[in-house]
Each structure stands twice: as structure tokens, then as C-alpha cells.
Amino acid sequence: MSKAAKSNALHLAILALLFALFFVLPAYHVGAFSRIMVLAIYAMGFNLLFGYTGLLSLGHAMFFAAGMYGFGLGISQAGFSVAPAFLTGIIAASVLALVVGYLALRTAGVAFMIVTLMFAQTVYLVILYFGEYTRGDEGFVIQSAQRVFFGIDLTTETARYFTAFVLFAICFLWAAKLIQMPFGKRLVAIRENEERARMLGYHTDSYKLRALVVSGAFSGIAGASYALLFGYVGASFSTVQYSIFPLLWVLLGGAGTTIGPLIGVIFMFYLIDISSSYTTAYMLIAGVVLVLLTLFAPQGLAGTLRKRVFPWLP
Amino acid sequence: MAAVNVLEAKGLTKIYGGLEANVDIDFQLPEGEITALIGPNGAGKSTLVGMVVGRILPTRGSVSFEGADISHLPAHQRMQLGMAYTFQITSIFPGLSVYDNVALAAGQKLAGDKGAHDQKTRQVLDRIGLADRHDQTAGDLSYGHQRVLEIAMGLAQDPKVFILDEPTQGLSETEVDAFIALIKSLAGETTILLIEHNMRVVTETADHITVLDQGRVLASGTPEEIRSNAAVQAAYLGTTTDA
Numbered sequence: 001m002s003k004a005a006k007s008n009a010l011h012l013a014i015l016a017l018l019f020a021l022f023f024v025l026p027a028y029h030v031g032a033f034s035r036i037m038v039l040a041i042y043a044m045g046f047n048l049l050f051g052y053t054g055l056l057s058l059g060h061a062m063f064f065a066a067g068m069y070g071f072g073l074g075i076s077q078a079g080f081s082v083a084p085a086f087l088t089g090i091i092a093a094s095v096l097a098l099v100v101g102y103l104a105l106r107t108a109g110v111a112f113m114i115v116t117l118m119f120a121q122t123v124y125l126v127i128l129y130f131g132e133y134t135r136g137d138e139g140f141v142i143q144s145a146q147r148v149f150f151g152i153d154l155t156t157e158t159a160r161y162f163t164a165f166v167l168f169a170i171c172f173l174w175a176a177k178l179i180q181m182p183f184g185k186r187l188v189a190i191r192e193n194e195e196r197a198r199m200l201g202y203h204t205d206s207y208k209l210r211a212l213v214v215s216g217a218f219s220g221i222a223g224a225s226y227a228l229l230f231g232y233v234g235a236s237f238s239t240v241q242y243s244i245f246p247l248l249w250v251l252l253g254g255a256g257t258t259i260g261p262l263i264g265v266i267f268m269f270y271l272i273d274i275s276s277s278y279t280t281a282y283m284l285i286a287g288v289v290l291v292l293l294t295l296f297a298p299q300g301l302a303g304t305l306r307k308r309v310f311p312w313l314p
Numbered sequence: 315m316a317a318v319n320v321l322e323a324k325g326l327t328k329i330y331g332g333l334e335a336n337v338d339i340d341f342q343l344p345e346g347e348i349t350a351l352i353g354p355n356g357a358g359k360s361t362l363v364g365m366v367v368g369r370i371l372p373t374r375g376s377v378s379f380e381g382a383d384i385s386h387l388p389a390h391q392r393m394q395l396g397m398a399y400t401f402q403i404t405s406i407f408p409g410l411s412v413y414d415n416v417a418l419a420a421g422q423k424l425a426g427d428k429g430a431h432d433q434k435t436r437q438v439l440d441r442i443g444l445a446d447r448h449d450q451t452a453g454d455l456s457y458g459h460q461r462v463l464e465i466a467m468g469l470a471q472d473p474k475v476f477i478l479d480e481p482t483q484g485l486s487e488t489e490v491d492a493f494i495a496l497i498k499s500l501a502g503e504t505t506i507l508l509i510e511h512n513m514r515v516v517t518e519t520a521d522h523i524t525v526l527d528q529g530r531v532l533a534s535g536t537p538e539e540i541r542s543n544a545a546v547q548a549a550y551l552g553t554t555t556d557a
Contacts, residue, residue, distance in 0.1 A: 182425035189418050192407035199367070199401070200471065201393030201422040 004180065007258070007314035011176050014259060015169050022161050032273070034160045036265050037168035038225045039245075043253070043261030044175045045218025046246035051255035052179060053211040054191030058113045058243050059120030060219055062100070065127065065238030066093040067220030069134065072233030075146050077133055082149040086224050093220020094213055096123075101212035105205060117243070124238040139234025142227060160229045167225050171218060176258045176314060178214070187211050188256075219246075252293060254302030258314045263301050320345040320505050321366070321475050326375035328361050335361040336529045339375070343475060348497065348506040350516040353526035354549070359509050360402065362526065363479060366507075367399045368392045379475070394422065398473035400464045402480045402509075408453030412444055412463060415452050419467035434470060442466040442496070458489045465496070476500070477507045482515055494518050525549070 018037065022030055042064055049055050070092030074085030104115040128136045147154045154163055178184045189197040190204050198204045227233045236242070245268075246261075253264025271289055276282035297304040306313035319342040326339040336358045343349050351359050364370030366377055368389035376385045384392055393399070398419075407415050417435045424431040439445040442462055447455065452463060461481065468476055482490050490512065497519045500506060510516050516523065516537075523540045525532040527549045533540055540546055 182421055185414065185418060185421070188410065189407055192409050193405060196401070196405045196407065197418070198390050199369075199393060199399050199405075200419050200467065201390050203390050 003312045003314075006312050007176065010314070011173060011258065014262070015165075015172065018165055018168070022158075022165075027157065030157055030161055032269060034157075034164040034229060036262075036269050037164040038222055038229060039249070039269075040262040040265045041168055041171045041225065042219050042222035043246050043249040043265050044171055045215045045222065047250045047255060047257075047261045048175060048178070048187075048218065049211055049215035050247065051250055051257070051260065052184065052191060053187040053208060054194075055208060055212070056113055056247070057116040057212075057215075058240075058247070059100075059116035059118070059123075060215075060246055061238045061240070061242035062120040062123035063093045063097055063216040063219035064223040064226075064242060065123060065235075066096045066216075067223030067225075068227045068233050068237055069127065069223075070220065071224035071227045072140065072142060073133060075142055076140060076233075082147065082154075082228065086228065089224030089227075090217055090220045093223065094217045097213045097216025097220075098209070101209045101216075105208050105212065117240070120238065120240070120243055124235060127235045127238055134233075134235065137235050139232060139236070142231045142233065144231065147228060147231060154229060155231065164225065164229055167221065171221060172258070172262070175218070179258065179314070183207075183210075191256075248290070250300070252290070252300055254300030254304070254306070257300070257302040257306060260300050260302040267301065318345045319343060320380055321507075322378045323362075323366060324376050324378075326362065326365050326377070327373045328358075328365060328370060329373045334529050336365070336372075339526075339529075339531055341366075341524060341531070343505050343507055344522065345505050346502050347521040348501060348508060348519050349522040349524065350508045350510055350520035351524050351526065352510060352513075352516060353532070356528075357526040358529040359526055360479065361529075363399075363477060363507070363509055367397060367477060393471070396472075396474035397477065398468040398471040398475070399477045400468045400479060400481060402483065404457070404460045404464055406452045406460055406463055406467070408451070410452055411448065412450050412452050412455070413439065413448040415463055416444075416466050416470045419470035420472075422471065434472075438466050438470045442469065443492075458485055461485060461489075462492075465493075469500075473504055475505045475507065477509075479509045480511060481508070482510065482512050490515060 021033060025033065046060050049057060067089040070089035071085045074080040074088040080088065100116065100119050104112055104119065107115050127134045144155045152159050154160060186197065186202055186207055190207055194204050223237065249264035249268055250261055252267055253262065254260030271286055272282055275285040279285070299307060302313060321343040323339060323341040326336055326341070328336045339362055353359050361370060365372045368387060376383055378384060379392070379395055384395065407418065413435060416438050417431065420431055420434045420438065424434055436445070439448055442465065444459065444463060444466060447459070452460065455463060465478070465481060468478070482493055485493065494515055497506065508516070508520065520537055522535065523537055524534045525540060525546050532549055533543045533546050
């Protein structure tokens, strides 16, 4: 089987597994996996920029928040139904990524991290400033009656799981396709050696900007999905913490791998979930595990698998 | 016979602070021929080439390519017009396979046509002798093979002007022989600018030689003319040994 065929088979197998999990998992874990799949979309968006293009943003929460507020305010303020509100969320995140990218990509390395961090902080403060509409820190709830899509009530566990599944599947296959395309290969080239890519005739600045917009759009889809499926929009999702999460997920799961983001989110979710049932000092346990993984599997779980067992891993 | 100049530089000057790296350099590449740029360390070769390919902004002067002024174009657009440049210090994509390295180089023009893209990539790998290593990670190759890969990337771009910055640096004698054979096989196909320290490579391949010294063109002409030029002998040939 060729490399591409193997990776396609792997992706379809993972989707089949996620589909089947609904029928075997207890209710609590079905709920957990709905959340995991949405957050994995966010992680995949981050991975496109960080894992494939080599750009480390510390402000991705602003794109997640843009998607979430674009959707939430679309419903609460503009009176949109689900579909146009969702689209508004994606557009808001993409446009924000375009503007931030245009300005922030003049910098590189540490400066890029700081500039994105500052922009995210600005977005957070803007959300608080317009508290009249956004309800600030407190946030607002999207009523169950407004979370209906073509007659399907998205607040039931089943509808929620399969909506998350469909959104995840689309993003997962899209991301996998993207990195197979010349566009994706060029992003990797920029990560590996930007100056060389430029001297092969590639307009690297333009590729980096496009990567950021796609990454922002993924994050926006995740933010809008979160608001849609869990019915809550709040400023806490635009804080630094939510910019650091995708970095942790991707590092743990394996940066620059298609399955790493999902693995990272599952791992981190259950790490905190299980350890917090034993001790209140669960963040300490999470911290120790992170340190150990960084020491012994610096390329993340999927990255280490690729290095040691499955060199064909996409 | 007066050949057409595919690339021409006029009055190229680069001043860093008070240091004159290049002063008023006039320079031509006759189409389809091999021109070597030589000169002692610090003569300004890398600065001149940097200005030609667009990596360094000149203080003044102009560069034209196929008759059109390209002085204002950024490097990547000059490459798109048909230049290729290989780096003095090996510059490849270390984490990618040999095949992907070459495919990226060929893909700038051919990415739209999958079949032609793959064919070109394989053809270049065959020609350069890396076909059986196409699956290896480029960063794991030996130094010599990495240099060869870098040249392969230039070839895959199908350049009208191929600029090689000290391509044989650090290569063994056999590898240098292979390089000389490759460059000779390209003659007529493409125009080559060779920045080179190894005089054997220069004398065996070049149709023209331009000698730089202290940021200025000291002499320019056929290998015979250069060899018999007293100023060149004093400045360069008599005082340096082969690298």
C-alpha cells in the first residue's frame, strides 16, 4: 500500500472509530468526546500554523473567540438562525486572522509570539469593553430554542455528538488533504527552511499569511461549534489560557502530524479528568506528565510513533 | 560572435556603512555560456551575486534580465522569471525526503501538472545520481550528497540562468570531477554563473572569467586572457593556493 493510501486508510479508520464510540461509550464519555472533537478542530487549526508552517502563535484564543462571538452575537444580536450565524463566526475569525497576520507577520520568532499574544489580549479587552453586548466575563447563554438546525435539536446528546463528529470529520479530512497538496508541501518547506523556499521562487510571506487565515478559520469553526453545541459564549475563551491549550495539545499529540491534535486533546482531557478524581492537585500531575513527555517524547505521541514504528504516518 | 547577454548588471554598488563592498560593477552573462566569478576572499563576490538574485538591496545600479529591468523585483519574483540560485552554505529542507526537496524546486512551475511534476523530479534525480536515495531524509545524507541535492534543486527549477555559489566547497576530488562533468553537460542548455575558488573547476568549465578584487572588476575575459593578465596574477593567482 502506498504512503498516501495508508494515511487515507488511517484517517477513515479513526473516523469509523469515533463514529462507533457513540454506541459503546457510557453517556459521560459520549459528552466528553463531543467536546474533545470540537477542541480537536481548534488544535488542528493551530497545528497547521505551528506544526506545518513553523509559526508559533501565542494568541490563537482570539480566533477561537472570534468564531464563538461571531456565532453567538449573530444569534443574540442579529437574530440569525444557526447556519448564517455559524458562517458569521467563520468569517469573523478569518478576517481577524487576515488583519492580524498582515501586521504580525512582519515579525518572526519570539517577536511574532509576543505580537500575537498582545493582539489576543486586545481582543479579550474589546470583549470586556463591549460588555453591553457580550456580557463580559459572565458571558451569555444561547437558548436551546435557538440551537435548532433544520429541525434538529442540537442540545440532545445524540445530535450534539454527531454534529461534533461531522464538523470534526470535515476539518480532519480537509486538513489531511491540505497538507498533501502543493500548498501544504510549501508550508512545510517554509518551516524547514524559509530562505530556501524563497529562493525557489515562492512568495513565502503570502504563504504564511494564507496559512494563518486557514488556521484562524479552523479555530473559528471550533469556537462557533463550541457555542452551538454547549450553548455558552464567554470571555474566558479568549484568555491566554485558551491560547496555551492548543499549543499543549499539539506538542503532546505530535506537531506536524495529522492525528497528533486529536490524540493530544484526548490525552490532556483524560489526564485532567482522571487525575482530578484522585486529588485536587491534578494540575501538578498534569505538569509532571508534560515534563516527562517533553523529556522522553519531544515529538509528541504521534511524532514518536512516526519516528519509531510507522514512518509513513502522515 | 557576439552572444546575447541574458543578464546584465550596470553600475552595481553596495556600500555598508563606510565599507565599499562593490563599486560600479558592470557585468554580463552571455546566453548559454559558463561564466566564472573569481577573486580572493572579501573581494565582493557574494555581495555581487546577492544583488543579482535580489537577496541584497544595492546602494545603486541596475540589473536586467532578458532585456527587462528587474532591479525593483524581490528575490522570489526573479526566481520565477527563470533564475536559480544554490547557496554557498548548503541550504536544503533537512526534514523532507530527497524526492520532496527536488519536487518543491520543480513545483514552482509544474505543481499544476501532477504527471509532468513527478516526471521532472525523477528525471533530475536520475541525472544527478540520487534516484536510489529518493526516499531518504535529506538531513541524513552525507555532506557531499547534500551539496549534490542542492544542485539538483537548482536543475529542477529549469533555470535560464543558474547561479552556483561555491558549489564544490568541501567536496572530494571525485565529487568535483562529477560536478565538472555535470556543468559541462549543461552548457548550451542554460546560462551558468559559477562563483568558485577551485581553479581547476574554473579552468575546465568556464567560457568567460570575471575577476573581482576589493569590490571592483579587476579583469574580464576568456580563460587565456585572464591567465596572462599581469594584474590578475599579482592580485590573485600568484598569491592563493587552491581551496
